[in-house]
Amino acid sequence: MSTMVATNKKGFGATLWDYLTTVDHKKIAILYLVAGGFFFIIGGLEALAIRWQLVKPMNDFVSAGFYNELITMHGTTMIFLAAMPLIFAFMNAVVPLQIGARDVAFPFLNSLGFWLFLFGGIMLNVGWFTGGAADAGWTAYAPLSTTSLGEGVDYYVLGLQISGAGTLIGGINFLVTIVNMRAPGMTYMRMPLFTWTAFVASALILFAFPALTVGLFLMMFDRLFGAGFFDPAMGGNSVIWQHLFWIFGHPEVYILALPAFGIFSEIISTFSKKRLFGYTAMVFATVLIGFLGFMVWAHHMFTVGMGPAANSIFAVATMAIAVPTGIKIFNWLFTLWGGNIQINTPMLWALGFIPTFTLGGMTGVMVAAASADFQYHDTYFVVAHFHYVIVGGVVFALLAGTHYWWPKMFGTVLDDKLGKVTFWLFFVGFHLTFFIQHFLGLMGMPRRYWVYLEGQGLDLGNLISTIGAFLMGIGTIVLLINIIKTSVKNEKVSGDPWDARTLEWAIPSPPPFYNFKQLPLVRGLDPLWVEKTEGRKGMTPAEPLTDIHMPNNSFLPFVMSLGLFIAGFGFIYQKYDLSWLIVLFIGMGITLGCMLIRSVKDDLGYHIHKEDLKKEAEE
Amino acid sequence: MSEQDVLNPEQMPHDPEKATLEGKNKFMGFWFFLGGETVLFASLFGTYLALKDSTNGGSTSEELFGLELVFIMTMLLLTSSLTSVYAMYHMKNHDFKKMQIWLGITVVLGLGFLGCEIYEFYHYIHGEHFTMRSSAFGSAFYTLVGFHGGHVVFGLLWITALMIRNAKRGLNLYNAPKFYVASLYWHFIDVVWVFIFTVVYLMGVL
Numbered sequence: 154m155s156t157m158v159a160t161n162k163k164g165f166g167a168t169l170w171d172y173l174t175t176v177d178h179k180k181i182a183i184l185y186l187v188a189g190g191f192f193f194i195i196g197g198l199e200a201l202a203i204r205w206q207l208v209k210p211m212n213d214f215v216s217a218g219f220y221n222e223l224i225t226m227h228g229t230t231m232i233f234l235a236a237m238p239l240i241f242a243f244m245n246a247v248v249p250l251q252i253g254a255r256d257v258a259f260p261f262l263n264s265l266g267f268w269l270f271l272f273g274g275i276m277l278n279v280g281w282f283t284g285g286a287a288d289a290g291w292t293a294y295a296p297l298s299t300t301s302l303g304e305g306v307d308y309y310v311l312g313l314q315i316s317g318a319g320t321l322i323g324g325i326n327f328l329v330t331i332v333n334m335r336a337p338g339m340t341y342m343r344m345p346l347f348t349w350t351a352f353v354a355s356a357l358i359l360f361a362f363p364a365l366t367v368g369l370f371l372m373m374f375d376r377l378f379g380a381g382f383f384d385p386a387m388g389g390n391s392v393i394w395q396h397l398f399w400i401f402g403h404p405e406v407y408i409l410a411l412p413a414f415g416i417f418s419e420i421i422s423t424f425s426k427k428r429l430f431g432y433t434a435m436v437f438a439t440v441l442i443g444f445l446g447f448m449v450w451a452h453h454m455f456t457v458g459m460g461p462a463a464n465s466i467f468a469v470a471t472m473a474i475a476v477p478t479g480i481k482i483f484n485w486l487f488t489l490w491g492g493n494i495q496i497n498t499p500m501l502w503a504l505g506f507i508p509t510f511t512l513g514g515m516t517g518v519m520v521a522a523a524s525a526d527f528q529y530h531d532t533y534f535v536v537a538h539f540h541y542v543i544v545g546g547v548v549f550a551l552l553a554g555t556h557y558w559w560p561k562m563f564g565t566v567l568d569d570k571l572g573k574v575t576f577w578l579f580f581v582g583f584h585l586t587f588f589i590q591h592f593l594g595l596m597g598m599p600r601r602y603w604v605y606l607e608g609q610g611l612d613l614g615n616l617i618s619t620i621g622a623f624l625m626g627i628g629t630i631v632l633l634i635n636i637i638k639t640s641v642k643n644e645k646v647s648g649d650p651w652d653a654r655t656l657e658w659a660i661p662s663p664p665p666f667y668n669f670k671q672l673p674l675v676r677g678l679d680p681l682w683v684e685k686t687e688g689r690k691g692m693t694p695a696e697p698l699t700d701i702h703m704p705n706n707s708f709l710p711f712v713m714s715l716g717l718f719i720a721g722f723g724f725i726y727q728k729y730d731l732s733w734l735i736v737l738f739i740g741m742g743i744t745l746g747c748m749l750i751r752s753v754k755d756d757l758g759y760h761i762h763k764e765d766l767k768k769e770a771e772e
Numbered sequence: 773m774s775e776q777d778v779l780n781p782e783q784m785p786h787d788p789e790k791a792t793l794e795g796k797n798k799f800m801g802f803w804f805f806l807g808g809e810t811v812l813f814a815s816l817f818g819t820y821l822a823l824k825d826s827t828n829g830g831s832t833s834e835e836l837f838g839l840e841l842v843f844i845m846t847m848l849l850l851t852s853s854l855t856s857v858y859a860m861y862h863m864k865n866h867d868f869k870k871m872q873i874w875l876g877i878t879v880v881l882g883l884g885f886l887g888c889e890i891y892e893f894y895h896y897i898h899g900e901h902f903t904m905r906s907s908a909f910g911s912a913f914y915t916l917v918g919f920h921g922g923h924v925v926f927g928l929l930w931i932t933a934l935m936i937r938n939a940k941r942g943l944n945l946y947n948a949p950k951f952y953v954a955s956l957y958w959h960f961i962d963v964v965w966v967f968i969f970t971v972v973y974l975m976g977v978l
């Protein structure tokens with residue numbers, strides 16, 4: 154990306170090496186943003202291909218088998234390789250700054266988390282080139298997945314396993330960072346809402362991802378080593394996969410949605426020039442949603458045959474989540490109420506989000522009614538529902554966050570006019586695509602079918618839906634143009650272009666690599682705003698100028714992840730030929746060897762001396 | 773805190789594992805990690821409980837398991853947990869030599885456990901023709917117990933690597949947290965084994 158090169162006056166090779174070895178959370182944020190954005194475009198192209206196939210009845214743009222690969226890879230890519238890493242991009246860019254920290258708790262692990270995600274993502278997509286990607290749906294239900302031919306599903310299993318490990322590491326890193334690294338005065342109840350949501354989402358990652366890890370191991374043993382967990386012929390039970398998958402899968406949607414709520418809370422408060430209404434209620438709603446998120450996984454399995462008692466319990470638990478979510482919606486509205494509202498691109502996304510997400514929440518309560526869900530299940534109604542929450546909630550938030558925090562990350566402001574064009578194209582396109590799908594679903598159109606018949610009243614709806622999808626595609630292209638234009642122009646802005654409230658805006662844009670020269674003293678919620686209302690320009694330091702301790706860069710995380718990537722091929726191809734076990738051992742050897750080096754080689758970091766900091770200030 | 777302080781064995785505080793910010797972070801991060809590991813093993817236990825009677829006409833747990841060997845294994849592992857407590861006690865008293873000795877005993881006991889487990893698996897596979905592919909029960913058994921065994925192997929390698937690496941230079945504020953979290957890991961493995969002993973073996977023969 155041009156901005157990356159522009160901000161460093163180093164040569165290309167040096168810059169590349171810098172990014173391959175960096176442990177700086179701000180650079181890792183950029184890596185996540187670029188990689189997540191790349192996969193978002195891939196997933197988007199897959200979505201467009203799906204919609205093009207469905208543009209008219211009995212279309213033959215793609216084959217049935219390829220269609221299955223497209224929907225599977227679209228869903229998997231969007232969730233694991235686009236939405237998750239983009240959330241991590243903002244968590245990395247913002248959370249340490251918002252709590253007034255110089256760094257994250259585990260810079261090395263932070264980098265490892267990114268490289269694991271990236272190599273896992275590549276692994277997932279290798280299937281395209283070896284005779285077919287995964288084709289059993291992003292949910293990979295057994296026995297469809299265990300009997301799928303070729304290696305597509307194997308790549309799904311190993312790719313997700315590797316990238317999932319990265320996510321887990323990232324989650325632990327943020328938990329410890331937020332608990333241990335807050336600046337003086339930054340109590341829990343003064344933390345900005347984005348930090349709070351990142352905190353709860355990290356806890357969800359910690360307790361949800363291991364269930365997926367186990368599920369993927371069992372699937373791997375079934376597919377590659379002849380085990381029989383999900384094979385009834387060996388006494389196995391395929392519903393176990395569904396439980397493990399959704400014990401992970403439902404919390405996963407809150408892992409995505411909670412930080413999205415956090416992003417909007419920041420934006421709405423900043424551009425209404427008011428502190429967030431009902432801050433305490435917002436925090437408790439966040440925690441409550443996180444907690445309830447673990448109690449509801451089986452609402453994805455109403456039609457499996459768990460019986461009326463289990464179905465009712467899970468239905469009621471699910472509906473209960475609407476309460477804290479409703480609290481949030483009202484708090485956003487009350488924050489706007491009477492505010493000094495400024496409408497720019499981030500704010501437009503926020504205003505578009507509130508009604509859109511409310512619609513998604515409403516259909517959520519509808520599908521949570523177990524008896525009614527027998528009608529909705531596996532129809533386009535569900536496709537409409539989850540895109541309303543996941544695009545209308547999460548993707549809107551990511552796009553809003555991109556415009557809001559771009560100045561902090563790159564030191565330039567994205568063009569507001571182009572930003573508004575992106576918003577309107579995407580917003581209108583979104584509702585065109587997905588609103589009509591509610592009705593397609595109610596008319597009985599099933600999801601994951603590659604064709605539909607003429608004369609069943611489905612033609613017009615599908616045509617509209619496809620047109621909408623292409624509008625979103627154009628909106629995304631405008632965003633890319635905006636990014637290029639802004640980076641080429643490279644007009645630097647101040648540290649606080651929005652006249653904002655939280656700590657990240659108290660330091661220059663982009664921040665120096667040590668973030669805070671002196672740790673700030675936090676004296677209330679919205680700490681920067683507190684200082685502004687008392688007539689000060691910036692934060693009061695909490696400590697004298699001293700030496701700053703910094704971690705060393707390291708190439709090990711990259712190599713460690715590469716090792717697992719190599720081992721993945723060994724795991725897969727040993728099913729045909731045992732000599733591939735050599736590849737497995739080489740790959741694992743590389744990874745374990747790196748772990749050993751990491752364990753025995755001291756890595757004490759280095760210090761920036763206060764004399765140098767003073768000199769820098771004078772320049 | 774500068775490098776000199778970190779590496780100076782003369783100025784050791786009472787809780788060397790938590791004296792530096794890095795140490796505190798490691799300590800807390802590892803506890804979180806163990807929280808995740810708990811979910812991991814809970815998922816494996818759940819799967820095992822669902823499949824333990826799905827023997828597909830093959831060997832059942834009553835036919836396979838005997839409590840004698842498992843009792844020895846349990847004793848070995850429980851004792852090793854105790855010896856690692858001694859090691860940490862000496863760490864807090866800055867007695868590096870004694871810490872190393874007790875860690876060494878821990879490793880030996882762990883190796884004994886591992887030897888028994890390998891013997892047990894060998895016996896099932898070659899004596900009873902009971903493998904991962906025999907039945908869903910077989911898959912679940914080897915996966916659950918094997919995951920635990922894998923953790924034991926990793927723990928042994930880890931503790932040994934730390935002992936060798938620091939044999940010459942002794943204890944300092946940089947490596948104290950490393951020893952401490954390794955011992956936490958070892959306790960966790962022990963706790964998991966107690967559940968395996970109960971759920972797999974005791975419930976399997978009774």
Ligand code: HEM
Binds near residue numbers: 599
């Ligand atoms: C933005 C434009 C998008 C469009 C036009 C789009 C379109 C589609 C279509 C047509 C399907 C297939 C439905 C079926 O036949 O079952 C689908 C499935 C899916 N989409 Fe999207 N989608 C978009 C964005 C996203 C995003 C951002 C996410 C997640 C973050 C997402 C997650 C999913 C999932 C999980 C599935 C289910 C895949 C499966 O059936 O296994 N989509 N989408």
Ligand SMILES: [Cu+2]
Binds near residue numbers: 402403450453
């Ligand atoms: Cu759910």
